[in-house]
Amino acid sequence: MLWNMTSHYTLKALDIGINTHQEAVAYMREDCHVCRAEGFTAKSRVKINHGSRSVVATVNVVDNDVLPEGHVGLSKVAIQRLGVGLGDDVVIGHADVVASLAAVRKKVFGNPLDGTDMQAIITDISDHLYSDIEIATFLSVCAGGRLDTDEIVYLTQAMVNAGKRLHWPGREAVYDKHCIGGLPGNRTTPLVVSIVSAAGHVMPKTSSRAITSPAGTADTMEALTNVNLELADIRRVVNETGACLTWGGAVNLSPADDVLIRIERALDLDGEGQMIASVLSKKIAAGSTHTLIDIPVGPTAKVRSGVDAGRLASLFTQVGAACGLKVRCVLTDGSQPVGRGIGPVEEARDLLAVLRCEEDAPSDLRERALLLAGHVLDMAEHSGLEIAQQKAMELLVSGEAYRQFLRIVESQGGLKTLQDARFQHAETALLGGTLRSIDNRKLARLAKLSGAPSSPGAGLRLYVKVGDQVATGAPLFTLYSESQGEQDYALDYYRQNADMFVFE
Amino acid sequence: MLWNMTSHYTLKALDIGINTHQEAVAYMREDCHVCRAEGFTAKSRVKINHGSRSVVATVNVVDNDVLPEGHVGLSKVAIQRLGVGLGDDVVIGHADVVASLAAVRKKVFGNPLDGTDMQAIITDISDHLYSDIEIATFLSVCAGGRLDTDEIVYLTQAMVNAGKRLHWPGREAVYDKHCIGGLPGNRTTPLVVSIVSAAGHVMPKTSSRAITSPAGTADTMEALTNVNLELADIRRVVNETGACLTWGGAVNLSPADDVLIRIERALDLDGEGQMIASVLSKKIAAGSTHTLIDIPVGPTAKVRSGVDAGRLASLFTQVGAACGLKVRCVLTDGSQPVGRGIGPVEEARDLLAVLRCEEDAPSDLRERALLLAGHVLDMAEHSGLEIAQQKAMELLVSGEAYRQFLRIVESQGGLKTLQDARFQHAETALLGGTLRSIDNRKLARLAKLSGAPSSPGAGLRLYVKVGDQVATGAPLFTLYSESQGEQDYALDYYRQNADMFVFE
Structure with missing residues (x-):
C-alpha cells in the first residue's frame, strides 16, 4: 500500500444486487489487469473514484461470465457512497496507504495513543478507509481495559469531532438520558423526556434503532409517530415543545460509532472504553450539558456485578467531566425485563398505559421512569432527589406528562394507531411454581426471532x-x-430454550 | 449464537461465481425466513450442511432477482469445502456457538492462554469456524509481544496437532532449513537441500508458495519440475534420493497457519510469536529433528535490527527446544536482494547457474547457500563450521550437488525447460553514481506488478x-x-518509485 497510480483503469459500474453491510466490496473479473497485478491471496483493497467521491473497497474476484468485460460489480454500500448509476464510469486505482494504521500498530505494541493518534484513527474510520479486519484489530487492542482514562477522553473527543454537532442557542442547560441497555422492554426514555420537558427543561432526545435488541427507543417511537426528522425539523420540534423523540441516525452525529459498533457487536467484545466514548460522544454531539446514565445490573444484563457497575459509573463521570459534560449514573435492577411488552408496538402500548395512568399499566416501568426522571429533575433544579421524584410523580399523575408527550408527537407528525400483528400464539407454563429467574438475553432473542424490530x-x-x-x-x-x-422459527427456539424461565 | 435449531431450512445451492478468498459467504435472498429472523445489521453467521460436511458462512443479502426462490448462492470456498454440485440441497441453520471464542476474549482481557485454550482456538480456526474479524481479534491480541514463551510453545504444539504429521521411520535425524523471508531472490533452499542431501543427510523439504513476495521456493521449483506431490509420492522421492523439494500445501501440514497467515499479512501485523509458531509447527509436522533458520537483517528486510534478530533467534531456539526440535539461527545480510533473478523463472536461472558452477553465476547467492549448507552439515556432523563449509564447497564444485539436484528433480517428474516471458523491457540508470541502497519491498512489489508469481x-x-x-x-x-x-502497470509503479535505487 505504498503508492498512488497515475494510470488508472476505467470500468463501468454495475449493481449486482449484493448487500455486504458496511464493508464496500468490488467484484472484479479474474482476467482484469488490476486483479492480476495486485494479486488476491490476501484481502486486496482498491480505491474506486467517481467524480469527487471515492471509496476504498475489498476485492472479490468473479468468474468472467458473471460480469461483462470492462465492468466492475459494486456492493450496495459502495454504490450508495459513490452515488453511481448503472453503467457510470468509475476509475479503479490502488488504495492509498492509510496512515493512521501506524497508530493502531503502535497500540498493538502496547503504547498509549495520544489525542492526535486517536483523531487520525477515528477520522479514517468515519471515512470508511478501514477494512473490517482493521477495525477488529483497533477494537481488540482497545478492549479489555486497555484504554486508560485519557485515551477514553481522546476517543470521545475524536468521535465528536468526526461528526456533526448540534447547538441549542439560548439554552443554558440541555438534558439527556441514556440506558446502557441489555434489558428487554426497558423503554423509560419517552416517559422521562415527557416528564422532564413538562417541567420546562430542554431535552432534545435523539435515539438509536435496535442493533442487537428487539427494539431501540427509535423503533418504539416509530410505532407511535414519525422519527425520521432532519436537523431543521428537530430544531422546530424542540423550539415548539422543548423536547423531541427522534432517530439519531438521520443526523449523522457519530459516523465513526456507526461503523465501530457493528463490528464490536459481531465480536461480542463489550469494550468498556469504547462504550463510554460511544455514549458520551453522541450526547456531546447532540449538544447536551447534563446526562443521566442508567446502568442496569444483573446476571443476564450487560453489567453483571455492582463492582463493574461502580467502575463503569466512575469512568463515565470522569470522562464526561473531562469533556465538559455533567454525568450522573444510576445503578438499577437488571435482573429481569421491564414492563410487559417486548418489541416496538408492544412496548409502545406499555408507554401509553403509563402515560395515561391506566390501572393495569406496568408498575415496574412506571416506577423506574419516575426514579430516572426524578434524577434528571434533581440535576436541573438541585431540589434534592426526594422532592424531584415527588415532582415527577405529580407531572405524571396530573396528566401533564401525557399532554407533553402528545405535543411532542404532534409536532413530529401526529400519533399513529398501533397495529396488531397478524399471528399470535399464547404460551403457557408447562410446570408452574415460583418464577426464580428470567434470562434477558434469551428472551430478547425470542422476540427478535419473531420478527422484531423489522416487523414493528x-x-x-x-x-x-x-x-x-x-x-x-x-x-x-x-x-x-x-x-x-417467523412464528415457527421463534417457537422452535423457545422449545429448546424454555429454561429462559426458571421455576422452583 | 446460543442455540442449535431443529427445524432447518433446505435450499438449493448455486455457484454465483464469486471468490471471497478464505471466508465462506452465503448469498441469501432478502425475503428468506432465515435472513429476516437472524437480522442483518451485524455480520450474521449461518451453518450450512451438506451430507456429512458443514461450513459456517457469513451472510450477504442479495436482491430477490439475483437468486431464484428457494436457492442460496455460495462463494467458491464454501462450494469447495461442502463439495456441493449445482442445485444440490443444502440445509441452513443457525451457527453453533464457537466455544473457543471465550478463550480469545480471555486473552483480550490480558489473561495468558494455557495449552487447552490454545488448542481449542487453533482447532476451531483450522475447521474454518472463525470469521475473518474473529481471526483478526485473535491475531491482534497475540501480536506486539503479548505471547510469552510458554504461549508460543502452546501455539506451536496446537498448530502441529491440528494438521497432518509426517514420520520418517528409520531416519534418526531429519534436517530442514527456513528463511524468514523479506529478501527478493534469496532462493538458497534448493541449493542447501542439494548440498546437504548429497552428503547423505535426509532433507525432505516442503516449501510454501509466495504469499506477498514475487516467488516462494515452491513457485521457483515449479518452474523447474513438478512440485504438487501427495504424501505417498513425497515418501517415494525421499526414499529414492534422501530429499525432496515440493509444495507443502498439498500435504495439509498446518491448516490453521494457512488461515491465519492471510489475515496476518493483510493486517501487516508481524506478530513475532505467531511467526515463530507458524515456522516451527511446519517443521515439526514435517518430521524434522533439526532446523536451521536464516534471519536476514536490514533496513528494508523483515527484521530491521540486530537486537530484534537476536531476540527472535533466542525465541526460536527456546520454543524449538520445548517442542523437541533442535534449532540453529543464522543472522545474514538483509540489505539488498540476493542473486540477480526475481520471480520464479529468473530465480530458477540463478539456481541452475550456481549448481552448474557457471562463471557468471551470482556469487552472493552461491556464498550464502554455502554458508547455510555449512551450518546444516555442522549440525549433522559436528565437524566445526569451517570444515563443514569446506565440505559444502567441495560438494558444489565437484558437481555432486548438481547431480543430486537432478536426481531429486528426476524423481519428482523431470526437469522442465525454462520459458521466456513474452514481453521484456530494459531499464537503465537515469543518473549514475554509486548505488547506496536498494529497497527490497519496492523491488519485490515491482516484480509482483509485472505478474510474478502467477506468471512464472x-x-x-x-x-x-x-x-x-x-x-x-x-x-x-x-x-x-x-x-x-502488466508491463505498463509495473513500469508506472517504477516511474513513481525510482527511489527504490538510491545513487550518490
Missing part, C-alpha cells in the same frame, strides 16, 4: 415477573409475528 | 548491487511480463 408488531407480551407464583397452565407470554415462518 | 516468467533480472559504480545509461534491470498491461 412482532415481539411478545410477558405475563410473569420474577417472584410470581405461576400455576401450571397459566399464561407465560403471547408471541406476535407477521408470518407463520 | 514474469519478474525481473537485476544488474546492480549496492556499492556498484553505475554509469548513466547503464542497465539497471530487465522487466519480464506476459502481457503489455
Whole structure:
C-alpha cells in the first residue's frame, strides 16, 4: 500500500444486487489487469473514484461470465457512497496507504495513543478507509481495559469531532438520558423526556434503532409517530415543545460509532472504553450539558456485578467531566425485563398505559421512569432527589406528562394507531411454581426471532415477573409475528430454550 | 449464537461465481425466513450442511432477482469445502456457538492462554469456524509481544496437532532449513537441500508458495519440475534420493497457519510469536529433528535490527527446544536482494547457474547457500563450521550437488525447460553514481506488478548491487511480463518509485 497510480483503469459500474453491510466490496473479473497485478491471496483493497467521491473497497474476484468485460460489480454500500448509476464510469486505482494504521500498530505494541493518534484513527474510520479486519484489530487492542482514562477522553473527543454537532442557542442547560441497555422492554426514555420537558427543561432526545435488541427507543417511537426528522425539523420540534423523540441516525452525529459498533457487536467484545466514548460522544454531539446514565445490573444484563457497575459509573463521570459534560449514573435492577411488552408496538402500548395512568399499566416501568426522571429533575433544579421524584410523580399523575408527550408527537407528525400483528400464539407454563429467574438475553432473542424490530408488531407480551407464583397452565407470554415462518422459527427456539424461565 | 435449531431450512445451492478468498459467504435472498429472523445489521453467521460436511458462512443479502426462490448462492470456498454440485440441497441453520471464542476474549482481557485454550482456538480456526474479524481479534491480541514463551510453545504444539504429521521411520535425524523471508531472490533452499542431501543427510523439504513476495521456493521449483506431490509420492522421492523439494500445501501440514497467515499479512501485523509458531509447527509436522533458520537483517528486510534478530533467534531456539526440535539461527545480510533473478523463472536461472558452477553465476547467492549448507552439515556432523563449509564447497564444485539436484528433480517428474516471458523491457540508470541502497519491498512489489508469481516468467533480472559504480545509461534491470498491461502497470509503479535505487 505504498503508492498512488497515475494510470488508472476505467470500468463501468454495475449493481449486482449484493448487500455486504458496511464493508464496500468490488467484484472484479479474474482476467482484469488490476486483479492480476495486485494479486488476491490476501484481502486486496482498491480505491474506486467517481467524480469527487471515492471509496476504498475489498476485492472479490468473479468468474468472467458473471460480469461483462470492462465492468466492475459494486456492493450496495459502495454504490450508495459513490452515488453511481448503472453503467457510470468509475476509475479503479490502488488504495492509498492509510496512515493512521501506524497508530493502531503502535497500540498493538502496547503504547498509549495520544489525542492526535486517536483523531487520525477515528477520522479514517468515519471515512470508511478501514477494512473490517482493521477495525477488529483497533477494537481488540482497545478492549479489555486497555484504554486508560485519557485515551477514553481522546476517543470521545475524536468521535465528536468526526461528526456533526448540534447547538441549542439560548439554552443554558440541555438534558439527556441514556440506558446502557441489555434489558428487554426497558423503554423509560419517552416517559422521562415527557416528564422532564413538562417541567420546562430542554431535552432534545435523539435515539438509536435496535442493533442487537428487539427494539431501540427509535423503533418504539416509530410505532407511535414519525422519527425520521432532519436537523431543521428537530430544531422546530424542540423550539415548539422543548423536547423531541427522534432517530439519531438521520443526523449523522457519530459516523465513526456507526461503523465501530457493528463490528464490536459481531465480536461480542463489550469494550468498556469504547462504550463510554460511544455514549458520551453522541450526547456531546447532540449538544447536551447534563446526562443521566442508567446502568442496569444483573446476571443476564450487560453489567453483571455492582463492582463493574461502580467502575463503569466512575469512568463515565470522569470522562464526561473531562469533556465538559455533567454525568450522573444510576445503578438499577437488571435482573429481569421491564414492563410487559417486548418489541416496538408492544412496548409502545406499555408507554401509553403509563402515560395515561391506566390501572393495569406496568408498575415496574412506571416506577423506574419516575426514579430516572426524578434524577434528571434533581440535576436541573438541585431540589434534592426526594422532592424531584415527588415532582415527577405529580407531572405524571396530573396528566401533564401525557399532554407533553402528545405535543411532542404532534409536532413530529401526529400519533399513529398501533397495529396488531397478524399471528399470535399464547404460551403457557408447562410446570408452574415460583418464577426464580428470567434470562434477558434469551428472551430478547425470542422476540427478535419473531420478527422484531423489522416487523414493528412482532415481539411478545410477558405475563410473569420474577417472584410470581405461576400455576401450571397459566399464561407465560403471547408471541406476535407477521408470518407463520417467523412464528415457527421463534417457537422452535423457545422449545429448546424454555429454561429462559426458571421455576422452583 | 446460543442455540442449535431443529427445524432447518433446505435450499438449493448455486455457484454465483464469486471468490471471497478464505471466508465462506452465503448469498441469501432478502425475503428468506432465515435472513429476516437472524437480522442483518451485524455480520450474521449461518451453518450450512451438506451430507456429512458443514461450513459456517457469513451472510450477504442479495436482491430477490439475483437468486431464484428457494436457492442460496455460495462463494467458491464454501462450494469447495461442502463439495456441493449445482442445485444440490443444502440445509441452513443457525451457527453453533464457537466455544473457543471465550478463550480469545480471555486473552483480550490480558489473561495468558494455557495449552487447552490454545488448542481449542487453533482447532476451531483450522475447521474454518472463525470469521475473518474473529481471526483478526485473535491475531491482534497475540501480536506486539503479548505471547510469552510458554504461549508460543502452546501455539506451536496446537498448530502441529491440528494438521497432518509426517514420520520418517528409520531416519534418526531429519534436517530442514527456513528463511524468514523479506529478501527478493534469496532462493538458497534448493541449493542447501542439494548440498546437504548429497552428503547423505535426509532433507525432505516442503516449501510454501509466495504469499506477498514475487516467488516462494515452491513457485521457483515449479518452474523447474513438478512440485504438487501427495504424501505417498513425497515418501517415494525421499526414499529414492534422501530429499525432496515440493509444495507443502498439498500435504495439509498446518491448516490453521494457512488461515491465519492471510489475515496476518493483510493486517501487516508481524506478530513475532505467531511467526515463530507458524515456522516451527511446519517443521515439526514435517518430521524434522533439526532446523536451521536464516534471519536476514536490514533496513528494508523483515527484521530491521540486530537486537530484534537476536531476540527472535533466542525465541526460536527456546520454543524449538520445548517442542523437541533442535534449532540453529543464522543472522545474514538483509540489505539488498540476493542473486540477480526475481520471480520464479529468473530465480530458477540463478539456481541452475550456481549448481552448474557457471562463471557468471551470482556469487552472493552461491556464498550464502554455502554458508547455510555449512551450518546444516555442522549440525549433522559436528565437524566445526569451517570444515563443514569446506565440505559444502567441495560438494558444489565437484558437481555432486548438481547431480543430486537432478536426481531429486528426476524423481519428482523431470526437469522442465525454462520459458521466456513474452514481453521484456530494459531499464537503465537515469543518473549514475554509486548505488547506496536498494529497497527490497519496492523491488519485490515491482516484480509482483509485472505478474510474478502467477506468471512464472514474469519478474525481473537485476544488474546492480549496492556499492556498484553505475554509469548513466547503464542497465539497471530487465522487466519480464506476459502481457503489455502488466508491463505498463509495473513500469508506472517504477516511474513513481525510482527511489527504490538510491545513487550518490
